[in-house]
Amino acid sequence: MKGRDKEHMINLFKRVETRKGLFAVEKITLIYNLLTSILILFLFQEMDHPVQMLVDRAMIAAMTFLLMYLYRLAPCRFSAFVRIAIQMSLLSYWYPDTFEFNRIFPNLDHVFASAEQWMFGGQPAVWFCERFPQMWVSEPFNMGYFFYYPMILLVVVWYFLYRFDLFEKVSFVIVTAFFVYYLIYIFVPVAGPQFYFPAIGSDRVAQGIFPSIGDYFHHHQELLPGPGYEHGFFYNLVESSQQVGERPTAAFPSSHVGMSTVLMIMAWRGSKRLFACLFPFYLLLCGATVYIQAHYLIDSIVGFVSAFGIYILATWMFKRWFAQPMFK
Template structure:
C-alpha cells in the first residue's frame, strides 16, 4: 500500500514565497541590483530542490526526525530571505528614508535615532545592555520553539508556521518600500553608529556583518515578531508573557539606540504584528483543514 506523505503548511508558504518572489524578479529584472536575476532565481531553484529532496527522503525512509525537521527548519531560511530583499527592492523607490526621518520629526519633534545614543553611549553598561537587548530577539525565537516543543509538538509546529508567515509578510514590505535605516542612511555603516567596544557590541557587529543589509527599516520585523512572541505566550503560556515583556521593552529601545530603526518603524512594526498574527493563525487552520485535519485543535 502506498504511504501518503502530506506537504506541511509551513512548506506551502515557503514555496509560495519562492514562486511569488521568483516571478517578481523574472517580470521586473530592472529592480535587481548588485547581483543578477539569474543568480536569484538559481538560489530559489536550489532551495526548492533541497526542500523537495527532504520530502522525498521522508517518504522513502519514514524517519520521524524529518517530521520535525520539515516543520521547523524552514524558519531558518529567514537568514537568507531577509538580506536578499535588498537585491531586488528598487522597482518603485530607491529609498524612503527621508520620509521616515520627516515622520519621526513630526511625531517626536526631534530625531531619536541620533539623539538617543548621543546621550547614553558614554555609559558603557547601557551601551552593552542595548546591544544585548537587540540580540535577545534571536534568543527569544529559539526559546519559543524549544518551549513549545517541550509542551506540545503540534504547538511548536503551529508557532513556527505563525512566525514564518509573519516574517514573510514583513519582508513583502521591504521589497516595495526600501528603507535603509539610520545606521546606513545617516551613519553610512553600522560601525559608525555607536561606540564599538564591549563583548555584546562586538558580537552584534559580527552578526550584522554576516547577515545585515541596507534594507528592512520599516516596518520593524524585530519589533513586529517580538510582539508576535508575546501574543503567542498570551494565548498559550500566559506566565511567560510577563517574563518576556521586559525584554520586549528593552528591544524596542535598542532598535532605536543602535540606529537600526526610526521610531516610526517601531510603531508600524508593533501595529502590524496583530493583523499579521491573526491572518497567520487563520491561514494555519485553513491549510490544516485541507491537509491535516488532526491538527485543527490549536
C-alpha cells in the first residue's frame, strides 16, 4: 500500500471530535417521518395498516437517535459514513411506502396515457420496445436501468473518499430530492404503463382508449412482464428486482431520470472523470425508463426538467438550515 493511501485509510478510522447532534440527512428523514405520520393519522380510517406504519416510523426514529448516541463512542469518518448510509438505505422502505398512501386515491393513469396519446399520436413506451426487441438493444437498456442504485453508491462513495468536506451535503441533497419525489407520488397516483396497460387490456391501448380505473390498484398489483430479450442477463436482473420491490406507484415524474440527473450534476461538479464514466449508463437508464414501460415518455421528460429545480431547492435548504461542520 502506498504511503498516501495508507494515510488515507488511517484517517478513515482516526477518532475525531464531532458535533453532538443529528446529521442533516437524519434531520430531513425525521421531518419526512413526522409529515407522513401526521398524514397517516389524518387518513387513518382509509388506510390498509396504519398502526403498523406508525410503529415502523417510531422504530426508524428510535434507531436514528440510538445511532447518534452510539456514534459518540467512536466518532470517525467511517462511522459517520455508516450512520449516513443507514439513513440512505431506508429509501428502500420509503419508496414502496408511498403506495400505501396513493392507493386510496383515484388512479390518474388515464390522464397521463391520454396526454401521451394526444402529444405523440400513440404510446412511445409501446413503440420503443416493439420496434427494438433485439438482445443488443434490450440488454444495454436493462443494464442501464439496473445501474441506478450502483450509480447512487458510486457518487456517494466518491465524495466520501475524495471530497469528505461535501459528503454530508451530497447525502442530504440526494435524500431530500428523493423525499420531494415521494411526496409527489403520495398525492399524484400514477402507476405507469407496466401496471396500467395490463389493467385495461392491450386492445384498448392499441385503440387509444384509456378509461379511468378508480381505486383498481388498491387491490391489484399485477405487473406487466418487461419487454425485450427475455433470456438476457440484465433483463432477468431487472425483472427479479421489479417483482420483489415494485409497486403501482411513482410513475410521474420519473425519479429514475430525476435522481440520476441530480447524481450527474454532482458527478460533474465533483469530477469530470467520474461524470464521463457514468454518462453512458445515465443515457441508457433514461432510455430504459420508457423502453421497459416503467414510465410514459412525459414522466421521463418532467423527471429530467424537475431534477434541476429540486437540486437547487435541496442545496438551498442545506445551506440555509442544515449546514454545519461534521467535525470540529
